[in-house]
Each structure stands twice: as C-alpha cells, then as structure tokens.
Amino acid sequence: MTLNHPRSLANRCNALKSTGPRSVAGKRASSQNSRKHGLNSAPDFESSSEYRALVELIAEEGFSAFACADIASGLLNYRRVMDAYYDTYTSPEPVDEFLRDVNVRASNPIFSELLSPSGSEPQDVREMAAFFASMQRQERRKGGPVSRRSSDTHKLIRYQRNGIARLSRAVRQG
Amino acid sequence: MSVDHKVSSLLPLLSSPRLLPDESEAEFQSGLKSLLSELDNPSPLAVALISQLNESLWWIRRHTVDKELLLHEAMARLLSKAGSYSETYDNRKVSEALERYLDGSADKDEAEWIDEILTESKLTLSDLRVRAFKDAAKHIKMVDDLIHRQHQTMRHLQRSIDSIDYKSRLLKRMDLELQALESKQSVKGVLSLDVEPS
Numbered sequence: 001m002t003l004n005h006p007r008s009l010a011n012r013c014n015a016l017k018s019t020g021p022r023s024v025a026g027k028r029a030s031s032q033n034s035r036k037h038g039l040n041s042a043p044d045f046e047s048s049s050e051y052r053a054l055v056e057l058i059a060e061e062g063f064s065a066f067a068c069a070d071i072a073s074g075l076l077n078y079r080r081v082m083d084a085y086y087d088t089y090t091s092p093e094p095v096d097e098f099l100r101d102v103n104v105r106a107s108n109p110i111f112s113e114l115l116s117p118s119g120s121e122p123q124d125v126r127e128m129a130a131f132f133a134s135m136q137r138q139e140r141r142k143g144g145p146v147s148r149r150s151s152d153t154h155k156l157i158r159y160q161r162n163g164i165a166r167l168s169r170a171v172r173q174g
Numbered sequence: 175m176s177v178d179h180k181v182s183s184l185l186p187l188l189s190s191p192r193l194l195p196d197e198s199e200a201e202f203q204s205g206l207k208s209l210l211s212e213l214d215n216p217s218p219l220a221v222a223l224i225s226q227l228n229e230s231l232w233w234i235r236r237h238t239v240d241k242e243l244l245l246h247e248a249m250a251r252l253l254s255k256a257g258s259y260s261e262t263y264d265n266r267k268v269s270e271a272l273e274r275y276l277d278g279s280a281d282k283d284e285a286e287w288i289d290e291i292l293t294e295s296k297l298t299l300s301d302l303r304v305r306a307f308k309d310a311a312k313h314i315k316m317v318d319d320l321i322h323r324q325h326q327t328m329r330h331l332q333r334s335i336d337s338i339d340y341k342s343r344l345l346k347r348m349d350l351e352l353q354a355l356e357s358k359q360s361v362k363g364v365l366s367l368d369v370e371p372s
Contacts, residue, residue: 058219060218082191101266146243146247150237160327164326165330
C-alpha cells in the first residue's frame with residue numbers, strides 16, 4: 001500500500017493538469033457521462049419487503065437459509081439488470097436528423113454570413129465548416145435508431161452475464 | 175398447488191418483463207404457458223426461472239428483427255447518398271419509402287421513385303443489400319453478440335431449473351426411503367412388542 005501511494009499522488013497531480021477532453025469526439029463522449037443505467041451502484045435488496053418475502057417462499061422449497069438469501073438477491077439483481085436492459089433498448093440516444101442530413105459544403109455561405117458581424121476571415125469559416133463536418137461524421141457513425149439501440153444495449157452484456165452467473169450459481173449450489 | 179397459483183406466489187415479487195407497444199401480451203403469455211407445461215409439477219422458483227427463460231426467448235426474437243432492420247437502415251442510408259453531391263435525398267423519406275417497398279406495400283409512385291434512385295446509383299436491390307450488409311457489419315455483429323448472450327443466459331437458466339428439478343426428485347426419493355424405513359422400523363417394533371417374554 002505504501003509503495004502505491006506516491007504513484008497515486010502523482011496520478012492525482014497529473015489529473016489536476018488535465019483540461020478535460022479536447023477533441024470534438026471526446027467532448028461529445030463526455031457530455032453523455034451523466035447518462036447512466038445505475039447498474040454500477042451497489043443495490044440494497046436485504047432491506048426490501050420483496051426480498052424477505054422471496055426468502056420465505058424459497059425456504060419452503062427446502063433450501064438452506066444461506067442459499068435462500070443468495071437466490072433471492074440473485075433473482076432481484078437479475079431483474080434489475082433486465083429492467084435496465086429494456087430501458088436502454090427503448091430509449092436510445094435520439095438521432096439529430098438535421099446534423100446528419102445537412103450538406104456541410106453547401107452551408108459555407110451560411111457560415112460566412114453567421115460569422116460576418118464579427119469580421120470573420122475565410123480561415124474562420126473553414127474551421128467552422130470543419131468542426132461542423134466532424135460533428136456530422138460522429139452523428140452518422142452512430143447510425144440510425146436501430147444501430148443506436150443495439151450499441152447502447154451491447155454495453156449491458158457484461159452486467160447480464162454477471163447477473164445470470166450469480167443467480168445460476170446460487171440456485172445450483174443451494 | 176396449481177401452476178397458476180405458483181405463478182401468482184413468487185412472480186409478483188419480481189419486476190415483470192415489459193413488452194414493446196406493438197407486441198402481443200397474449201403471445202408472450204402463451205409462450206410462458208407452453209414452457210411451463212414442459213415441466214412436471216414445477217416449484218414456484220422453477221416458475222420464476224422459466225419466466226426469465228421466456229423473456230430471453232423474447233429478446234432473441236426482438237434482436238433477430240433488429241438485424242433485418244439494421245440492413246434496411248443501411249440500405250436507406252446508401253440510397254439517400256445516391257443523389258448528386260449538392261442534392262442528396264432526404265434520409266427519412268427514403269427510409270420510409272424503402273421500408274414500404276421491401277414490404278411490398280409501396281404505392282406506384284413510391285416504387286417508381288425507389289427504382290429511379292436504384293437506377294441512378296447503378297445498383298440492383300441485391301447489390302444494395304450486399305453493400306448495406308458491409309456497411310452495417312459492425313452493428314450486425316453487436317446484435318449477434320446480444321443474441322449469443324441470450325442463448326448463454328438460457329443455458330444458465332436451464333441448468334438451474336434442472337438442478338431444482340433434480341433436487342426436488344432427490345428429496346422426494348429420500349422422503350419415500352425414509353417412510354419405508356420408518357414403516358419397517360414400526361413393523362419390527364410392533365413385532366418385538368408382540369413377542370411375549372417367556
């Protein structure tokens with residue numbers, strides 16, 4: 001532990017120098033940081049009435065008290081994962097149709113008009129168009145609603161894998 | 175205890191699988207019932223596990239439909255880019271028209287319009303499909319992963335159900351053996367009591 005301490009301090013000092021994401025892709029990715037499914041938080045099943053009722057019902061099937069607790073929390077955890085799976089599947093990030101379909105090159109006169117009050121240079125217009133084009137590439141790469149919901153749901157695979165493994169182990173060892 | 179009673183004892187304590195607005199609840203329930211009928215006198219826990227298994231089957235169905243939809247999405251994307259550089263087609267309009275065209279429900283104008291774009295882009299429908307498959311390969315692979323995950327989940331659930339079934343059969347057999355032993359013991363006891371000391 002003492003050996004790791006200077007390294008962790010150095011990491012923290014370096015992190016303070018960070019100015020956050022710089023690229024457009026990085027900024028767009030970090031703007032989605034607050035969109036969470038909540039599966040990383042530790043659940044408190046033991047205090048719920050459903051858990052206690054489940055434990056009682058499972059105990060009637062001849063499982064030990066320890067196994068009943070394990071199976072009940074495994075079942076509740078699996079349902080939590082599958083509820084998040086459904087929510088993620090049904091509410092993917094919406095498609096920005098304007099950004100996806102707009103012809104960026106044809107929009108150059110609009111950019112120069114937008115920038116003209118501030119006395120823009122042709123370089124500024126080019127930079128703005130390039131920025132817009134990179135945002136458009138990002139948007140197009142994500143695809144349509146079906147592609148989005150598939151890639152969003154794909155992120156939950158590991159939670160489902162862990163959830164079912166935990167439940168199955170509890171039942172088979174019970 | 176009837177199967178219906180077992181369903182109503184444990185399942186209400188768990189959140190129930192939700193359906194999409196265009197899906198049939200009756201079809202979902204009939205799938206569950208047919209799975210339940212495969213087991214001989216399932217316990218409430220087995221019923222809960224079978225319900226999860228039915229949900230996994232449902233997810234496989236959804237993801238399989240998604241694979242086709244992904245192809246349609248990519249086909250529409252390719253077609254909408256088929257116009258001249260300054261005037262690409264409206265993606266949404268192409269997508270909706272193509273969906274109806276592939277369904278066979280497109281009207282004459284729409285069908286002609288899609289044929290026109292295909293001709294303009296020098297593609298046949300099968301060429302477009304091949305290109306779309308290449309274009310959407312990454313997402314199709316993701317959906318394949320999701321389907322594979324559901325298969326794995328079903329395997330876990332089947333093993334769990336088997337172990338419950340085996341356990342209950344084992345308990346029943348032990349009960350019977352115990353009863354047999356007890357009855358033998360009691361017969362012996364009666365016999366030994368019957369013997370009068372000489």
